[in-house]
Amino acid sequence: MPTGLDKIILILTIAGFIIGLSGNVFIGLVNCSEWVKNRKVSLADFIITCLAISRISNLLVSMSSSWILELSPHLSTIYEVAKSTFMLWRITNHLTTWLATCLSIFYFLKIAHFSHSVFLWLKWRMNRVVLALLVFSSFSLIFDFLLLKPFTNRSLNTYKTDESNLTLHKISYIKNLTLLSLNYFVPLALSLTSLLLLFLSLMRHTRNLQLNSVGAGDPTTEAHRRAMKMVMSFLFLFIIHFLCTEVAMWVCFIFSNNEYIKFVMLTFYLFPSGHSFILIVGNKRLRQTALRILWHLKSHLQR
Template structure:
């Protein structure tokens, strides 16, 4: 599909996806080792681990997709390959979206402070509410899965494949496929609304809590105040990346349909679409004391190892000279 820009696209895509996979693999490995060591795991750590695993799978599919798009674009003319990539990408993206939504709802119920009876009722049943959301996502995944086969024609049209070689695409089927594409996008409306509402309400609660601490003559250096301000930064970063991901995910198919011959647009939107699953793991690491301390130790050991390797190289060069 790409000519001169193919190499640049592949390099940028591999760098972005591999970095994201390393971050997600680190989160999954740390939490799994902690789980094995203590033989128990909190619901938050369990969701974060599942989110990291699902994102790793998502990025792995995206990496394979980028490789095929850049080097073997006409391979998408194979019906089995195209169907497999579309299903894997859609399912992993849907699963990561719902795990992220459940995590945002869990943080909201766990950290926020409201006196409304409905909020208190939900807070007392926090674990059941989050698990209920995940069970509900399975029914949503079923309806999303049923739309995938009918969307194959539109998604193949996005890649700009020669339609004369495809038996599953026809101009007459373009209109109903676009309608299915709208329904496919609406499946992400519920997790988006839940996440946006949870994060905004959590932000409001944190602002009110900080204001109450300041009015109560507690200095801004109070540990609770610092923790809440740190949580605000985490929430804003998460909200910003999540909105970007959903925006590009909903807008990109329509832009592809309009300008499928513009390779730069496809490059830009493909790279932007993977920012959220690639960057957000590092925000989770910085916001989690356990993950942050483990990451600091790993980086320290790597730094020491690199220094030893550098010293050995210098000694070998000096001996040779």
């Protein structure tokens, strides 16, 4: 029987899942309808749509894992179920992380202003740079997938081996876990660098507008301040997502108790849910569509 704490965790999990799913489904539907209507799509909209689809998949896998841990914990001990769930979550999480990285680099090259020759060279080849990152992420996914199968086998068999082989299994597990963690440092470093440089560029531009006697309520100044808040919000969520992903991997290794894993898995819904609404607020078309839908809902409820 689920305890009171299990019920609270399950309610929070369902809430995070519904919020994240609604935001990402909304982004996917709006962008796909625009794609069909205009018969063309920009690179930014293509990345955002792919990001929404990968996050929907990631949320479904995370929800399934939480459901198994809460309501049917005996299924988590079945080898095939645990292996399939972990590999699906890792692959969807990999795609989500890299697509978010490509999106952050795209916005950095498009919005930021620097006079350095390297930045100008990258800015002139912005689409090629982002496409090259997408191709590199595919090769990185292949490398990740090659590590996943032996890593999953060792992680699931670590506590089923005898004492003489337990140390060897743990050492092998730590080696593979370290390689998987290092593979995640690449998108993290790229995202941190691009977002921090974008924030510095926006802050410098906002300060120049204020020094040029542009009013604090000027639309340009307010737009830059809103952009800075969005950049920092995304940066904060991305760091939390990365840390929680790594903590979850090590918690599974150190603790065999599912209670610790349940708390860590709650944080998996922060990034796909929070960032989707940041994208909606920051994108003019998505924001206007969301406001129209809310206005129609409000009118319908009033009637």
